Amino acid sequence: MKCDYEKYALIFKALSDETRLKIVSMLSDKELCACKILEAFNITQPTLSYHMKLLVDTNLVNAVKNGSWVNYSINEESKEELLMFLSQLLKAKCTCEKRRD
Amino acid sequence: MKCDYEKYALIFKALSDETRLKIVSMLSDKELCACKILEAFNITQPTLSYHMKLLVDTNLVNAVKNGSWVNYSINEESKEELLMFLSQLLKAKCTCEKRRD
DNA sequence: AAATCATATAGACAACTGTCTATATGTCAT
DNA sequence: ATGACATATAGACAGTTGTCTATATGATTT
Numbered sequence: 001m002k003c004d005y006e007k008y009a010l011i012f013k014a015l016s017d018e019t020r021l022k023i024v025s026m027l028s029d030k031e032l033c034a035c036k037i038l039e040a041f042n043i044t045q046p047t048l049s050y051h052m053k054l055l056v057d058t059n060l061v062n063a064v065k066n067g068s069w070v071n072y073s074i075n076e077e078s079k080e081e082l083l084m085f086l087s088q089l090l091k092a093k094c095t096c097e098k099r100r101d
Numbered sequence: 102m103k104c105d106y107e108k109y110a111l112i113f114k115a116l117s118d119e120t121r122l123k124i125v126s127m128l129s130d131k132e133l134c135a136c137k138i139l140e141a142f143n144i145t146q147p148t149l150s151y152h153m154k155l156l157v158d159t160n161l162v163n164a165v166k167n168g169s170w171v172n173y174s175i176n177e178e179s180k181e182e183l184l185m186f187l188s189q190l191l192k193a194k195c196t197c198e199k200r201r202d
Numbered sequence: 203a204a205a206t207c208a209t210a211t212a213g214a215c216a217a218c219t220g221t222c223t224a225t226a227t228g229t230c231a232t
Numbered sequence: 233a234t235g236a237c238a239t240a241t242a243g244a245c246a247g248t249t250g251t252c253t254a255t256a257t258g259a260t261t262t
Contacts, residue, residue: 009122083188170208
């Protein structure tokens with residue numbers, strides 16, 4: 001097992017805020033631009049920008065610029081890695097398939 | 102899906118510190134008393150006590166007093182719940198068996 | 203009951219976090 | 233080029249975090 005505690009501590013820190021947890025949940029359903037995410041919360045645009053930067057910095061979320069819009073989505077590889085890490089951290093009886101797409 | 106974001110944000114906060122992540126990893130191997138955990142880190146006893154209280158408060162870690170010792174262990178139910186939550190949050194193709202013991 | 207040992211609590215403090223307002227940057231339409 | 237729009241950055245600030253030292257609590261041993 002790769003025991004990169006520092007890296008995963010940062011990812012869990014990114015998930016340790018209720019707003020960011022909800023954002024990740026929204027992105028798991030589908031790719032969204034910042035303005036769509038903003039509509040779902042009672043925060044200002046700069047605050048959302050702060051949260052998105054934090055999520056993107058952990059690499060759990062992708063940001064792709066499209067004109068003046070930014071489309072955010074879940075990074076599938078990071079997602080699988082995170083699930084693997086947590087399963088192994090907890091020595092869970094858990095099997096996670098690698099996605100093919 | 103149970104969408105208890107506030108609860109899980111707190112659990113991820115507990116896992117967002119490298120020391121606590123390592124403690125959880127140690128406890129996944131076996132139950133340990135505070136003094137044994139302390140040996141593995143360069144922190145003072147009150148600092149460890151602070152971290153353990155934080156972990157126990159999330160219910161991810163059990164604390165059982167045995168005389169003046171306290172034995173810490175992973176709470177199996179919380180562990181499974183956490184893995185389920187993360188899998189479902191990320192819409193993972195992941196199957197986690199419920200343990201029978 | 204006194205001494206020792208394991209753990210918890212209190213208080214202090216520097217560093218970090220999440221939020222805001224104000225402003226900047228970059229893109230698109232006119 | 234100008235105006236409008238989407239997003240990012242800067243700076244401020246109150247609240248939280250992780251650490252320490254000092255001390256308290258509670259259990260065990262002598």
